[in-house]
Amino acid sequence: MVSSIENISKNITDIYKEEHKESYAAWLQYKNIENNELANEYKQWCSSLNVLGNSLVIESAKKELSLGISSMLGIQPELNSEPKQSGLVLAAGNSIDNLVDADFGQLNEDGYIIKTVTTDESNRIFLVGKTESGVLYAAFHLLRLLQEGKNLQKLDIVENPKNQLRMLNQWDNMDGGIERGYAGNSIFYKDNQFSDELNRIEDYARLLSSVGINGISINNVNVHQVETNLITSDLLPKVAEVAGIFRAYGITTFLSVNYASTIQIGNLSTADPLDPEVKQWWKDKAEEIYSYIPDFGGFLVKADSEHRPGPFTYGRNHAEGANMLAEALQPFNGIVLWRCFVYNCLQDWRDRSTDRARAAYDHFKPLDGQFHSNVILQIKNGPMDFQVREGVSPLFGAMENTNQMLEFQVTQEYTGQQRHLCYLVPQWKEILDFDTYAKGKGSEVKKVVDGSLFQYKYSGITAVSNIGNDYNWTGHTLAQANLYGFGRLTWNPDLSAETITDEWIAQTFGQDELINELVSKMLLESWSIYEKYTSPLGVGWMVNPHHHYGPNVDGYEYDVWGTYHFADWKGIGVDRTVKTGTGYSSQYFKENADMYENLETCPDELLLFFHHVPYTHTLKSGVTVIQHIYNTHFEGVEEAQGLIEAWSQLKDKIDSERYEDVLARLQEQANHSMKWRDIINTYFNRKSGIKDEQNRKIY
């Protein structure tokens, strides 16, 4: 503990770095390598750091390598600005070494080469990027290899990110709160001002860059009064300062904007996208923004969604709405990220024909081809809203002529709010690997959003961040793995969940067989465990309204949000078939439409998302729906308790802070899982009158 006198000149971030070292460092632990043999070998490669050229981003690479090397190996590398015959050689652009140059042609914009070249005269590892960002990514890659204890003798790596845009969305408000934030308050804002703790933002940039993130939107998509002013001269200098921090890590800054800015801060009486004054205002505004931030990314827009303003007010469609902003940004190469989360949020539950799941497709599909080339539609992974399980949005692949981007939610709004362990990489993998059949077999979502299927000009993957100013960033220490995994998957959706998990564990907790075995199992099973004791069979939404934490089967059943399960004494589920339901299933391409339409082929885990069935309906698994509900809820609790047992075996292997923090959350989860189990089981037992075959305790 440092004394309070010493603390006076330190900000909280500094204190966290000292007093919560491991929690704060996340996967950039850079622990001293205790294996002498390995350390000595690494020292040979790392004692000299030869950096060709200089730039802000390469400077970051140098800084990070110096930090990592000194921390892991206890040496300060010698710094040179020319390619010495031994050590690490960093360079952006080609013409470094013939052997390396040979691979250079394979690189895309952010790609890099890591290559060990040993000759009689030289022993070097080249870290070469097509651009300076590639160099930084290569540096983080090398540091990862060191943390994983990998052999460096024969490195021959060519890495290219599969996705062009690899983004995060902060849902931070300037009052310091974070919408759907479960890890403290904002690291960006406090009391309606920007935070002074820029070192915290820089550390966030390091974490993001280390997993390949290259874009960030720094304010909530729900742009309130104060945040509307982020694009004014009052706040742009501060935005520019933050953008400067991210820039050094190859990350482009975006802002969420209020579609009614022209009214709210522009002294106009309209926000009609076809109004010449509105157009001009945004053009001038774009020019102003770029005068502060020359490489500003563009605007993220939530329009006509959940009471936010938008083009509908003026009888304009969303292409007209987005294009107006796109024209303003075009001269500066800025882009518009236009969210597709548009639905009727004042639905009448009595109206069973309206189906929120249809909304994004119904709104946007007809507009295919009408959007400017610098607009990207940002589509949530599912058609409802980040449930623990739902169908994949049928909009993916449905718009050949419109840039598309996938939006995940790293923050665990519906998946345990970082009080429960729920590792989402397996879920994201399923979604990315989902075959849309847009151009026949092999048209997976990942190929839509990496732009390859339809040759999109812009595309990629984005997500709502899960970090806050808690000392461990994510509330639940193990939720750091979600941020890590998201970054790695956006870089390369073909990485297996196991690979990503192993990487993360080694960097976060060190190389230890038992840690790897147990934590990997815990993480990889956690989504399934969470799903078991919460909403069954893809029906979703059985949560407390508003905050979305904890069970409430009827919480949304008679509300306006279009989120129903229609459970009665006989059965449950939403009929989204063409034959008898809302017709949502037809929004998929034929192969999927047929699969979901038919009870026989619809997968169990999405059964209630597509069909209303009796409780006595027998699943493919062989049990009835009601018995499945009971079984999974009892199992889920047991498995949640199992997480505690697994983690407890690691008591002596993990620093006490992280050990205790995780243990406390796992205990809370196990307790809360019982609440889930009992409420869900009791609800359905009371409703169906059907007993548990195994006669377990249902209240």
Place this chain on the structure above:
Amino acid sequence: MVSSIENISKNITDIYKEEHKESYAAWLQYKNIENNELANEYKQWCSSLNVLGNSLVIESAKKELSLGISSMLGIQPELNSEPKQSGLVLAAGNSIDNLVDADFGQLNEDGYIIKTVTTDESNRIFLVGKTESGVLYAAFHLLRLLQEGKNLQKLDIVENPKNQLRMLNQWDNMDGGIERGYAGNSIFYKDNQFSDELNRIEDYARLLSSVGINGISINNVNVHQVETNLITSDLLPKVAEVAGIFRAYGITTFLSVNYASTIQIGNLSTADPLDPEVKQWWKDKAEEIYSYIPDFGGFLVKADSEHRPGPFTYGRNHAEGANMLAEALQPFNGIVLWRCFVYNCLQDWRDRSTDRARAAYDHFKPLDGQFHSNVILQIKNGPMDFQVREGVSPLFGAMENTNQMLEFQVTQEYTGQQRHLCYLVPQWKEILDFDTYAKGKGSEVKKVVDGSLFQYKYSGITAVSNIGNDYNWTGHTLAQANLYGFGRLTWNPDLSAETITDEWIAQTFGQDELINELVSKMLLESWSIYEKYTSPLGVGWMVNPHHHYGPNVDGYEYDVWGTYHFADWKGIGVDRTVKTGTGYSSQYFKENADMYENLETCPDELLLFFHHVPYTHTLKSGVTVIQHIYNTHFEGVEEAQGLIEAWSQLKDKIDSERYEDVLARLQEQANHSMKWRDIINTYFNRKSGIKDEQNRKIY
């Protein structure tokens, strides 16, 4: 409309008085009497105002009479300080006139005589009180007679309030908000300070005094941080100023206090009622308070209830807790109003043996006789919490040796929040007339709380107020009738609902047969209408959590508040019988215990409060429970629509502001009643699978 320049020096209250004259005046309209004959007759009596003696309260009587007479009759009465031979004669104490003196012995503390005495030489109406308060009450009574157009020739009235304490509790917070307030913000506080608009408080005092209220607690029973300081020298001068306003209208001021004040503002480390320092602190505090307010009423205390501090923390019981405060107040004749709303608010829904309805009785009954004589237990009318229908609290009559007071809720928390019309006088009448059998037949609740059954030293009726700073005081204009009716009933619980209603209508809207007929019907049927489309058969609680507005059948079903209905596919209700349930029914005296215990004798309207029965159970009314649910919900909506039809007939008879305000609320009510109907019917239809016999639309 007054211009904005004129408004500068006026406060909002002044503006309301001008621009919302009728809405603001409530039942003190004092409309010009257009019947010339009547006006001339009244002028004879009212042209001279002879006031014997002077005091603050008699001054108020004089002021009110002058205002009323000038407003209704267009004359300024001549003021004399001796009993002239004609006109009104006001006096406190006897020896005014032999004829009047003869009745004087019948008066209790706040009682009064109104007597017309005509001889050859004189024509006088005497308004004589035992105390100055009585004079004021007599003045308001006379003004009521004028507003009702009554003949004054042979008045011979002796009025005594049945209840000694006739109080209101404001649940106002100093930030200006009102807990469970549905008529704007506080008239007492704003921005954590006292309001400047003392004239608004005075007008409130006039309204209260006009119906006989003689005590008021001016801050929320949940005493938060800022309000804890109301008993400090920082705020006591302001409290004293407000107390001065009420004093002039015969109303004593009380404060709600924080039981942990010794810790929060007293620099002590405990609030243990047996700790000598704690005792001394409160004694000193009482002395300090009385130095500012010599006639301060005392403390209202919510202790150990819903997370408020209390004696339980220190292992002390509530008698010990209350007595400590009572000792501090004793030297100054102050009293402690100790609330009995004490229950486990962190209950586990899985625990079916704990019954919130039992809590007050279980906590307090064993303490009978242990409370000091200046403590009064303040008991909510029902054992749960102000539901639209519940049993009467069995604590009434159960404590022979402990002062008891009844607490009603004028603010419509669970009865439509002043958006729905729900006139509560009929409900209160039922409760007051409920026979406890405490001392055999004829032991009605009203006789318990008027002190006559057990000769309590202190007793009475209190209620949570329904007013705020809306221009019509109560949000819903017709909700003014609840405040009026509450006051009148506390004065005399034997008044019929019809009488009170007629009085209120005549004073509020004038004497008109159609108005009287329709508004009376609307008011008197409104509780029944509201009950029909909300929770059936006394089960209660089917409301949205926290704010308690609108239907949500399972809203509290799996929560911690002890408020469940246990509906399953087969039946519904809370088994509170001794035989198979929680045993709550045994808390009543035998006659009632037997009645409620047995399904055959338990009244329909409380069936589900006492029994869990199948949906197919046949009620005394001849229909099944499920069919009753359907029938009443369809009927309730029709009747709510009927309210609009009735009111619409009065379009030309009522000023447009009040007409339109009420109409808008009735329309909102009718719409919202459909929401209630459909959610409740659908819920039970889905759960039971039983069809409506009449095949009406259930979603």
